[in-house]
Amino acid sequence: MTLAELSEGFKAVLKYAADELKGSARRIFMAKTVQELGPGGQRQAERELGWNRGTIRKGLHELDSGFECLDAFGLRGRKKAEDALPNLLTDIRDIVEPQSQTDPTFKTTRLYTRLTAKEVRQQLVEQKGYRDAELPHVRTFNTKLNQLDCHPRRVAKSQPLKKIPETDAIFSQVHLIHQTVKETVGMLRLSWDAKAPVKIGLFSRGGYSRRPLAGYDHDFAPPTILTPFNIFLPEYDENFMYFTDSKVTSDFIVDVLQMTWPFLLDRFRPRWLVIDSDNGPENHSRRTQFIKRIVDFAQQNQVNVRLVYYPPYHSKYNPVERTWAVLERHWNGALLDSVDTVLNFAKTMTWKGKHPVVQLVTGIYQTGVKLTKDVMAVYETMLKRLAGLEKWFVDIPACLS
Numbered sequence: 243m244t245l246a247e248l249s250e251g252f253k254a255v256l257k258y259a260a261d262e263l264k265g266s267a268r269r270i271f272m273a274k275t276v277q278e279l280g281p282g283g284q285r286q287a288e289r290e291l292g293w294n295r296g297t298i299r300k301g302l303h304e305l306d307s308g309f310e311c312l313d314a315f316g317l318r319g320r321k322k323a324e325d326a327l328p329n330l331l332t333d334i335r336d337i338v339e340p341q342s343q344t345d346p347t348f349k350t351t352r353l354y355t356r357l358t359a360k361e362v363r364q365q366l367v368e369q370k371g372y373r374d375a376e377l378p379h380v381r382t383f384n385t386k387l388n389q390l391d392c393h394p395r396r397v398a399k400s401q402p403l404k405k406i407p408e409t410d411a412i413f414s415q416v417h418l419i420h421q422t423v424k425e426t427v428g429m430l431r432l433s434w435d436a437k438a439p440v441k442i443g444l445f446s447r448g449g450y451s452r453r454p455l456a457g458y459d460h461d462f463a464p465p466t467i468l469t470p471f472n473i474f475l476p477e478y479d480e481n482f483m484y485f486t487d488s489k490v491t492s493d494f495i496v497d498v499l500q501m502t503w504p505f506l507l508d509r510f511r512p513r514w515l516v517i518d519s520d521n522g523p524e525n526h527s528r529r530t531q532f533i534k535r536i537v538d539f540a541q542q543n544q545v546n547v548r549l550v551y552y553p554p555y556h557s558k559y560n561p562v563e564r565t566w567a568v569l570e571r572h573w574n575g576a577l578l579d580s581v582d583t584v585l586n587f588a589k590t591m592t593w594k595g596k597h598p599v600v601q602l603v604t605g606i607y608q609t610g611v612k613l614t615k616d617v618m619a620v621y622e623t624m625l626k627r628l629a630g631l632e633k634w635f636v637d638i639p640a641c642l643s
Contacts, residue, residue: 245279245290257291266310269301276302323378323386331386333370337362338392340417343558344567351567353392359383409553412634416518419550419635423516424477430512433474433562434499434519436490437569442466444579468584470569471495472598473502474562476518481565481598483588485581491607492524492532496539498603503543505599514546520557527551527627527636530613537624540638547638565593 245253256275263271276283276298287293304311324330342353357365359380366372423431441464469490473482482505484498506512519525525532527549540547552560572591578584581602588600613621628635 244282245286248290253290260291260293265313266301266304269297269311270305271301272298273301273305277305323382327372327376330366331390333366333372334362334383334386335390335392337365337369338387338390339561340420340559342392343556344563351391351564351571353564355387355392359387362387404555406554408631408634409556412551412553412631413556415628415631415635416550416552419516419548426514428511428513429516430506430510430514431476431516431518432506433476433560434472434495434517434525435557435560435562436522437470437472437566439467439469440578440584442468442578442581442584444577466581468581470566470588471498472562472565473498474565476561479594479596481593481596483598483600484603485585485588485600486603486605486607487581488603488605488607489609490524491609491611492529492535493611494603494607495525495532496535500539501601501603503539507543512545514548515540516548516550518550518552518560518562520560521551521554521633527633530618530621531611533618533621533625534613537621537638540640544640546640549636549638551634553634565598568593 260268260272272287272293276287279286284295284298287298288295300311338355338357339353341357342355344351344353360383363377363380363383366377367374420431423429443464443466466487468485468487471484471486471490471494473484474480482498482502484501486494488494506515523529527533536547536549557563569588569591573584573587576583576587578587585600585602589597591598624638626637626639627633628637
């Protein structure tokens with residue numbers, strides 16, 4: 243019997259069966275069908291059923307040899323650049339991230355970098371030892387930068403407002419210190435900062451919400467205002483978020499560092515604590531109460547502290563700023579109508595797959611606490627400031643020599 247003698251219904255059944263099978267099973271089914279048809283079976287199957295004769299021959303080969311042919315579609319075509327250069331993406335990230343800043347509006351998690359794709363390619367040759375011939379074209383680097391969510395473009399909202407004469411020197415020293423941390427055992431880097439206060443209540447926060455509940459279109463006097471403060475470990479992608487309904491003062495900042503310290507000590511045993519910060523009013527290197535508290539912290543816990551400050555108007559390069567964009571997007575569209583709601587949203591956000599440690603800090607912190615000049619003069623003797631950049635880089639030894 244030939245296929246031409248079969249009914250259209252039976253032909254439809256054969257086609258359906260072949261379409262439902264995949265890979266080797268489909269080819270063997272087609273081969274067995276052709277074998278039953280006898281001589282000229284391949285030609286009949288191609289004409290009556292629309293089966294490809296090359297596929298049929300492959301199935302006959304599998305049937306005769308007993309070996310299954312693997313399709314391996316993923317191995318076809320052009321390979322990714324990182325298949326030949328397995329460390330490429332990591333090295334690109336190492337070069338680009340220190341030169342990148344977050345969106346100051348916290349509306350997206352994008353990073354905006356000052357480096358072009360051409361410059362990144364050149365830096366890989368100069369810093370990482372790649373040969374020019376082995377690196378892909380600049381167009382590929384544009385793709386890789388977008389893949390890493392680092393976008394080599396300038397936007398008005400991300401351009402710094404001003405630039406002081408020391409800006410370039412400060413950034414050079416910041417990058418040098420960060421590289422030293424990576425290469426030195428016993429040095430732990432953290433980045434900290436506070437976010438804008440969050441008003442607790444049925445406020446619209448952009449004019450819409452996920453819940454079918456109307457929010458106020460004006461920010462009336464809220465019953466509570468919470469201010470988030472985050473201690474971020476850039477090398478480990480871990481966050482310690484503290485919320486307070488008081489002011490974020492020098493005492494608050496060092497208190498939450500002290501709360502975090504037992505975990506840092508138990509896990510990392512650091513001899514040096516490198517702290518990235520902006521020049522906020524409560525933690526800059528001339529704030530007397532902050533210097534007193536951080537010196538006391540260093541000596542009490544026997545750990546050396548290095549304060550690293552970003553230049554003015556460039557705080558968005560501080561790594562902790564990137565975590566605020568994730569939190570803002572996580573609770574975007576929600577009515578933050580209670581303290582528990584805020585804390586629960588913070589606990590359920592993820593930064594690179596990890597949930598933060600979240601804690602509410604109660605108590606009132608007094609503002610305006612200052613040291614006298616005489617007392618501050620004593621504490622100044624315990625500091626080592628970098629010559630020429632005294633305001634931006636301060637070392638606090640654990641023990642006085």
